[in-house]
Amino acid sequence: MTTTQGHQSQARIGLVGAGWRAEYFLRIARELPDRFEIARVLVRTAESAASVARAWDVPSTTHLADFLADRYDYVVVSTPPDVARELIEALVSAGVPVLTETPPAVDVAALRSLWTAVGGAPVQVAEQYHLQPHHVARLAVARSGLVGEVSSVRVSTAHGYHGMSLARRALGIGFEPVSVSANTVPDPTLAFRGRNGFFDTLEEVPNERTIALLRFDGEGPRTAVFDFSEQQYWSPARSRHLGIRGTRGEIDDDDVHYLAGPANAVTARLTREATGIDGDLGGSHLVRISLHGDIQYGNRFAPARLNDDELAVAETMHLMARFVVTGEPFYGLAEASHDHYLGQLVQAAATSGTVLHSSPMPWQEAGL
Template sequence: MEKIKFGIIGHGWRADFYLRIARELPERFEAARMLVRREETAAALRAAWGVAVYRDLDAFLADADLDFVVVSVPWDVCPVYIRELAARGVPVLAETPPAPDLAGLTALYEAVGGEAKVQVAEQLLFQPMHAARIALARSGKLGDVSQAQVSVAHGYHGISLIRQFLGVRFEEAVVSGQRFVSPIVEGPGRQGPPREEIVKDSSQDIVFLRFGDKLGVLDFTGDQYFSWIRRERVLVRGPRGEIIGDEAAWLQDFRTPVVLKLRRIDNGFDGNVLGFNYGGILLGAEWLYVNPFVPGRLTDDEVAVATSLAKMGDYARGGPSFYSLAEASQDHYLNLLVQRAIAEGATVTAEKQAWHPRS
């Protein structure tokens, strides 16, 4: 398997995922160089990661021989780099969202959408348990999935997962929702566990997205990403069965139910000496998901990001699209409608956009 060699524009909490993955899986990935604005940041990155760091785009790209470039910068800057790299013929894996608002999404897609090699790093659908649920939802066991309730991630992330479960792409959507504020004891964050008890407000968005005869429910509070006491919830439902969390039930025939757990198979516990990682997710005797990065020691989110990197490497070399600029634009557009519906207390309907397939 040929190593994937990529560059990174930008630095921050998210960009560190790519660096950790390349360090953990050096036979698969190489973070060859980075582009940042500040010299002190460049010096710190060189010292911490041993990566070549540049402060000028021309120097960053010169004689680089990169498969693609990851763009991990603030929302308003992201489309600038996407357009510049596309103009130079450089494949791009952009962080979400690709532009901050509808005008930006439209301008970006009209500039590069139909021609340039651009994908977006929406990793949620590649997290192992979600990937297993998506595989089961598409297997036919549940019948034609008509409802997905997702309490996993905010905005466009959660919407992307809803679309995957429901099997919808650019269909008309009718959106409504509300925000509920309640108290919560503050939990961990990016800096680690709390140091004292603090009660704060917690905002919960509850949103309904109707895609014709299919329903998506997005229910999320931002505390869920780190909280010990706010867990994720997923329900996927069809006429013959459903998935609730890590349990699935469906009808073998009209009088024979099947009920099974989506069981995560971990390595490295008790007498298992296969390394500290996991093999995949089983449904009975069927592997719904097999971890492609064993024996790497990666979190689920790192596995998902690594999957995006692997798929991007394949895409840059002529392989299939996996999460296109059009899909990313649609998910963020729906997210913008969600925010509008909540703010106005109104029901809003999605309109045809520049990235929608031409009929």
Template sequence: MIEHARAPWVNTSTTTNSAPLPEPTRFALIGAGWRSRIFVDIARARPDLFTLTAVLARRPAAARERLGADVPMVEDLDSLGRSRPDMVVVCLPREVMPRWIEALVDRGLVVLCETPPAGDLSELRALWSRVGDANAVQVAEQYLRMPENAAALTVSHSGLIGAPTSVHVSSTHDYHAVSMIRGLLGAGRGPATVRSHRRTSPLADPLDPDGWTGDIEPRPRTTTLATIDFDDAGVGLYDFTENQWWNPLRQDHLTVRGTRGEIRDGSVVRMLDATTPVTAELRRRRTGEGMNLEGSDTATISLGDRVLYRNPFEGGRFNDDEIAVATIMAETGEWARDRPARDAAAEGPYPLADACHDHAIACAFADATDEPTRVAGEPWMSGRH
């Protein structure tokens, strides 16, 4: 039997397998789309850490078909609240997300909403004006919690490559990429200047969310390049091609440049001393390969003898996205349970203010094709949260 690794947010003085597990995070769910299924599957895989208390969906029969016949369906928000969740996960389109967030906050519930929390800049401002002061909303931005990105984040903030000065992300789109760039730079919610450029070029695109298309004829696909200048906090380069998440002909790239070295994809170069630059690789330990019989899983990511990342859900057989989603769920659950005792200004793992800022910057990509767009003076930038 494979023992589950203890989640890193457990505060315990012992490392034995008999140590108590953390209190499971109780969550309710609104929505039954494909993204909702990920939260349900995580709870099924790790019932020791997550308990699904209720599901509210517009079409209950279809929700049961998609999510499973065993999910606890309810008919309204009052019934959902009576299931006593630590938080409510909201997986709905951005067009309707704000009114659901507001309704839940009005009921005194903690919200973990899918990205983004609203559609455009005016909707972000309106949402913030109504619920920002409550400090009750987290957003399920998971990309910096993916194992390889989390390891890069540790290196970037460790001093190994000095102070980070620029970040290039070519893997995911819009606010996801902005959150990675800001996090890796250590940039706060300060002003930013955005310049962008789009170009359409032919590209074969043989795979989409529905599977292999059988078509390798190049078709027009648009690539967006944007620079984000965070004033004194560094600069980011956003680089994304349509359907890049699925297209196997476009590889993911991540570069973090610092004052004494850089991370380039899985390689780290740094100064060992005043005359000795060295290069080392980020190495992922996977179980279940070859003669290893522990089961297929990610265990650690290391740089030489430094372990940079440990999978907190080892034994769950999660892919990287599932690990990242489970991490933001657990962090939000702990934050929600600690609310009565903690400082009222404690922001949590990825608060609404960060989500608003990252999405506002991403919205500027579309506005900055001819002249630079300045993102500044927004209410979430200078508030107490």
């Protein structure tokens, strides 16, 4: 794989796994064949291999040695975290760069062990939430200085490590020490849909809401409020939110409020521009997200028909291809390990009912 005149050539990718999440990579490669090729898929069973070949017209195998006999620019490991480590180590030993799914390991002990094994290897992690278009735009506004120096964030968007990655990026911090207090409260709601679509009936399901306060050490007060329940992934009755506060203003989802000067408070809105609406015959895709006419997110994958989450995963694939050529990391094993550690710390604080303090972790020495 090479780059010419700033354009990235097609990345030849191996894929391990064939589940719900692995299908993201297959769909994206199908929609963007000039950018990505899934060359071969490694699965556990002959039935899965046959299913992948039939559904996606991609060669598949159940044997690691056969899989490694092919040539890849990188391999995506899209398996449960309890089996990912062995695969990551085998690929690293074979000299293959790895893009692995979140989380990279099950718990803190496994994170430590994985870091010891492959901490310095070419491994990146496919965390996509901060790459979703609306979050890219919000984080861009926060970094621009429009709302001043950011001191606090409220993340009510995704669970655990996903939420922690957004919180750290909104605050612009790395691996600073943190104290965590948390609680869980019942949040009963009616189940509306799941991964496989809408339910036939509306039935109340147990739904637990986790609310946490994280106080980060360092220069100036920096805090994150984490507030999430599982049904926020699926139900329009439980919406998702991201709030970022700075000294001059705040970002409240897509609304931006800021002080432009004395007696001059401004309210603006991040605006999505998409094709295929009303009489627009230019396909059906997101074009850009802007604020005051300034582009905060531009869709490099247009005109492919991809939803926001697919656009974010496609971005991890693009960034991984760039990483292979340039060595420029985008979300490495250190960051992924730390965000999962913080998510585990939140759960531990909620379970214990006490304030917990972070401990030094081996990946912190790597920095960002």
